[in-house]
Amino acid sequence: MTPLLSVSALRVGFGRDPMKNEIVKGVSFNLDAGETLAIVGESGSGKSVTALSINRLVDFGGGRIIDGSINLRRRDGSVLDLAQASEPVLEKIRGSEIGMIFQEPMTSLNPVLTIGTQIEESFRLHHGLTGRQATAAAKDALDRVRIPDAARRLKYCPNQLSGGMLQRVMIATALACNPRLLIADEPTTALDVTVQAQIMALLGELKRETGMAMIFITHDIGLVAGIADKVMVMQAGKAVEQGSLNDVLDRPQHPYTQHLLSAVPHFESGRAVRSDFHREEASSPALTVDGLTVRFKVTGGLFSRSPGSVHAVENVGFDLMPGETLAIVGESGSGKSTTARAILGLVRPTRGSFASNTGSIADATDPSVQMVFQNPYASLNPRLRIDSILAEPMIAAGGRVDAETRDKMKALLKRVGLPEDSLERYPHQFSGGQRQRLCIARALMLNPSVVVLDEAVSALDVSVQAKVLELLVDLQREYGLAYLFVSHDMAVVERIAHRIAVLYAGEIVEIGDAASVLSNPRHSYTKRLISAVPSIDHRNQHFEIDTRQVPSLVRPPGFEPPPAEWRSFGPDHSARAEA
Known part of the structure; x- marks a missing residue:
């Protein structure tokens, strides 16, 4: 029987001379009704361009199909080459026969x-x-x-x-x-693991109900294992390997596929937790947070009273020792980033105190605490050279940019694996992983004792992510840094954290030794987070649809939550009692 979709020798280029700027180089594959093809690869491999070419959306982004065919079997049984179809015909097909879900x-x-x-x-x-x-x-x-x-x-x-x-x-x-074909382009990349599991469950159920075919584009091999029938691996615009899910994951033939699989952080329920730090041997904390509470007032209408406040963070407290990594995990809206920003003085706390080992933290100019943000593209000024970017913390702290400062810049660039001539370049001349290394170097310019990492590796491809994590561990050992690692990726957390604090609806519900929390979670929310982690060991996983919502954080004026009851489950593991 004719495949639902047959792509043959597809070549796509961009710019005035697309032949010289070829992004997709001779990709071919077939897809039957009801099948799911996962296209995997790192940023720049051509997977999204391949998908956009199928419904000719690439035409609107300066791209052009140079050669090849894209044959779609339509509802009436006829076969149409989308590569040659006119725009009026394509307008009828987009949405009705081919649906698309974008990343953001x-x-x-x-x-x-x-x-x-x-x-x-x-x-x-x-x-x-x-x-x-x-x-x-x-x-x-x-x-x-x-x-x-x-x-x-x-x-x-x-x-x-x-x-x-x-x-x-x-x-x-x-x-x-x-639609008979759904193209999902990184549909869960920006989502938390629990929300991601729900989206995967939804796609799986809808696929079973309708019998539609799906092209699922991702760099997360764990997700591939849960939903795909076939896998195509792309590198530098070419399909370097394709086959059934089990063949590609269990018996990868191409070196690049083997490299991708080795770079994926596998969640091992606490068995892969670091053992290079012993809390009982540490002296005084590098950071102490006590009773941190952040509330945002909700404004009412012109003549109405305020309905209350959003209790974004409620009575959060912990100690962070030199050389230790405390991971703060939870869904979007749980208060992770607000906690981090409050410690840095970027958000004004309602009450609570925090101090570093150099004294009380008064505002965002405290040099002992520095931050690395999630998006390296947005956190570097595109108009400034790298030497000016690295000089910013020094200038903000009242220092001078002299020969000694430049020597420190060069030393830090070397330490994060970048050449000295990087100082004369601009951010757009670096890859995503290199930009995050620059952000790490900038954070170290003032010799901090604490570095806050707010989803610092979530925007990176898996192989780049692995290298940045390795760099962070090496720098921590070398400089004795304390890391506050904000993340929703439990597999990454397992690789870098010594302790874990789980936030839910603005409150810590479980905290303790990483191995104990991950291997023996006690709070129902922690269990839900861990059960939602994708893994290449879970083939064709059936996710359960869960429509429970995080409770509203809006509280009436004057509301104060009752004191929390805690239960201990070991020398360094406690969880909030549940009703």
Whole structure:
């Protein structure tokens, strides 16, 4: 039988002379109805360009198909070469026969239009529905992706929904017209593990219900194991290996596939935790946080009273020793980043205190605590050379940029694995991993005792991520640094953390030795986090759909939570008692 989709010798280039700027170089594959093909590879490998070429969206980004065919078997049984199809024909196919979910829902949804208006558009264009019929169809689409209270959510704008909810809206939009092929381009990369598991469960269930085929683009091999039937590995625009899921994961033939699999952090339930630090041998803490509380007042209408405050962080406290890594884990909105920013003085705490081993931390200019942010592209000024970027902390602390400072810059660049001539270059001349190394070098310019790492490796490819983690461990041992490691990736946390604090709804619900917390979680939320971690050992995993929501953090004026009850489960492991 003719495959649903047959891509043959596809070549795609960009710019005025696409032949000289070839990004996809002769890729071929077949996909049958009901099958899932996972396309994996690092940034720049050509996987997203391949996907965008299938429905010819690459045409709108300066790309052009140079050669090859993309044959789609349509609903009526006819076969159409999408590489040669006209734009009017493609407009009828996009959405109705080929749906697409993009990586970042906030940039894919119009911020000034309601959710309902944007979903209804598909039904208006492809089914001719209008008015109440279109609204009813949009509500059914939200019900289909398990969004609670769908009728009310239709009236929301994108900024009123969480990242996981927005991605469900994107799925609802893509599936509105029951496409026979769904292309999912990194649909879970920016999501927490629990939300990610829900999206995977939803895609799996919808695929079983409708029999649609799916192309799933990712750099997370663990996710591939859970959903794919076939795998295609791409490197530098070429498909270097493809085959069945088990063949590629268990018997990889190409060196690049072997390299990718070896770089993936495998979650081992606490067995891979570091053993190079002994808390009882440490002296005084590098950082002490006591009773940290952050609340944001909710403004009411023009003549109405304020409904209260968002209790973003509630009574958080911990000690962080020199040479120790404390990982703070939890979902988006749990208070992880707010805790980190409050310690740095970037967010004003409502109450609580924090001190480093040099004394009380008064504001964001304290040199003993420095930060490495999540996105290295956004945290480096594109107009400044690297020498100016590395000089910024010194200038902010009232120091001078002299020959000694430049020598320190060169030494730090060498230490993070970058050449000296990097000082004369600009951020755009470096890769993502190199930029994060520059951010680490900048954080070390003032000889801090504590470095806060806010999702510092989550935006990196797995092999680059592994090298940056290795660098962080080496620097910690060399300089005796204390790390506050904010993350939602439990496999990464297992590789770098000595202790773990689990945040839920702004409060620590479990804290202790990393091996104990990961191997024997005691709080129900910690168990839920760990059960949602993808792994290449879990083949064709069946995720359970869980529609439970994080409770609202808005509290009425004057509300104070009752004191927490804690239970001990070992010398360094305690969890909050549950009702």
